[in-house]
Amino acid sequence: MKASTINTHAILSCRNVWKVYGPEPEQYFVHGEPSGDQAELAARMRRDGHIPACVDVSFDVHKGEIFVIMGLSGSGKSTIVRCLSRLIEPSYGQITFEGVDLLSMSPARLIEIRRHKIGMVFQSFGLLPHLNVIDNVCFPLKLQGLPLAEQRTRAQRVIELVGLEGREDNFPHQLSGGQQQRVGIARSLAVEPDLWLLDEPFSALDPLIRRQMQDEFLRIQRLLKKSIVFITHDFLEALRIADRMAIMRDGRIVQVGTPAELVVNPVDDYVAEFSRDVPLVRVLTAKDCLAPGSKPASLSSKDGVPMATPLEDLLPKLAAHPRGLVVTRPDGQTTGYLNSLSVVAALSRKADQPGEPDKAQAGLQR
Ligand SMILES: Nc1ncnc2c1ncn2[C@@H]1O[C@H](COP(=O)(O)OP(=O)(O)O)[C@@H](O)[C@H]1O
Ligand SMILES: [Mg+2]
Known part of the structure; x- marks a missing residue:
């Protein structure tokens, strides 16, 4: 299959990306390109005992937008978002970040980009339990080699941004889930990333707290205008947050559009089912x-x-x-x-x- 053209105006472009788990994923890409019908090829991989977690995934993230990837558990969301920073190596495809080919980048350059340009937030918070709030937030700045005074100034600024001032000396176990995720958010923002990747950041939180965190997240985004990929399995959360969103199913992206486009013109019954009870006045x-x-x-x-x-x-x-x-x-x-x-x-x-x-x-x- 012919790869689609990369969009050079996007901060991030992902074209025909595959990730196949299993004993011998290379066999499907030996001739350079996955051949034939993509859905049939994915079905063949499954029959052969492989897991095609991402199937021919293409999308762009524009500067300053919140791009949401929504799908049920197991649809490939975490795999694709990890491919975007090469925490996972894609089996096939093309990813460009700020116009540069991410997949051919040297390991040293990649570490540089991860440290300075990409922020990540995980569902499980991922805090260091033996470090207090301010040291957790300073941690990536320490890796960058910033002088201690500057680490502290920057950390203090983002701690205030997420509303945690006064809790700097607390350890993670002394904080609620919502507060721990605020630390995760502060830590990822401390490096002042150009691209911010959030993998189900609010899914572990109670519904009321989740709603509060969504409001806070949108407030922060109005201030910082980051380019964001936000993963969720919650359709209503996606509608609230997204500028544009993609729906994933079994590794494939089945539709990309604004929340209103998806609700008004669902491409198939699967997408329509999500939006069935969504009041149009909200989208x-x-x-x-x-x-x-x-x-x-x-x-x-x-x-x-x-x-x-x-x-x-x-x-x-x-x-x-x-x-x-x-x-x-x-x-x-x-x-x-x-x-x-x-x-x-x-x-x-x-x-x-x-x-x-x-x-x-x-x-x-x-
Ligand atoms: N390291 C791995 N090895 C084998 N299969 C995996 C691995 N990671 C994920 N998978 C499989 O890939 C599919 C997509 O998983 P994942 O990307 O975690 O989905 P999601 O984040 O949407 O829940 C699932 O079938 C999952 O079991
Ligand atoms: Mg996941």
Whole structure:
């Protein structure tokens, strides 16, 4: 199969990546490329006693976005996110980070990149039990060889960012799960990474704490604007957090798109099943509800709403402005307008039938 072209504008590009576990995974890639139909090849691997954990995975992560990979347990999420920093070696494929081929990088350069450019957070927190909070956060800075005073200043800054000031001298066992994960987050941010990888960071936490941590995470992201790959098995968490998301099943990515695209146009029954009970007011935004045609002269741009405004926040505004609202882009320019009719139309657009298979990779930027 011909590899898709790498997108050089993305901070991270992943093309046709395979990871096969088992006794002899190399046998499938001896001729350079996995041949024939990818699904059939994966089925053959399974029959032969191999586990194709990632099957022909392609996606881009854009600068400053939160890209969520969502899928059930065992669908290959941890494998792919570990391939992104080469904690796991892919069996086949191409990964570029900031335009540089990650897979042909020397071990020394790779260590350099992991230490300075990539931050990771794990579900199990991964803290060092014999170190207190500040020493845990300083740990990666020590590996970088930063002077002690600078380690402390940086660590203190991120400890405050995650709301743990006052707990610097506590050891991990003295902290709740949520607090321990705040330490994990602070530690990964201390290196000021360009790419932030989070593998189910909130899955071990109670639902209420999880919700709080999601809010905190979004607050931190509004401040830092990192490029993020966030893994979760929780569809609602994905919808809350994602700018764009990918759904994984049995090692494959079955759909990539914005939360609204996935809910309104699920590519198959599998994706549709996740979104079946999701209220559209929670996923649609102003830009999904635009009215056709150009803005009536009677609508004033001073009552404009940003295109990313969630529908649930729009409804009270629309009630106060029954003639409609102007919708603006991040640069403040008008992109269109919406009114009650266009909102109702958007709400009734949800397909009764699953979409066409060719929409599967609709969100993939080539
Ligand atoms: N080191 C390994 N050796 C063999 N099989 C593995 C290994 N790691 C993961 N797997 C298998 O690969 C598949 C994907 O696992 P994983 O990436 O951990 O999924 P997820 O993170 O979505 O739960 C599963 O079938 C799992 O059992
Ligand atoms: Mg996992």
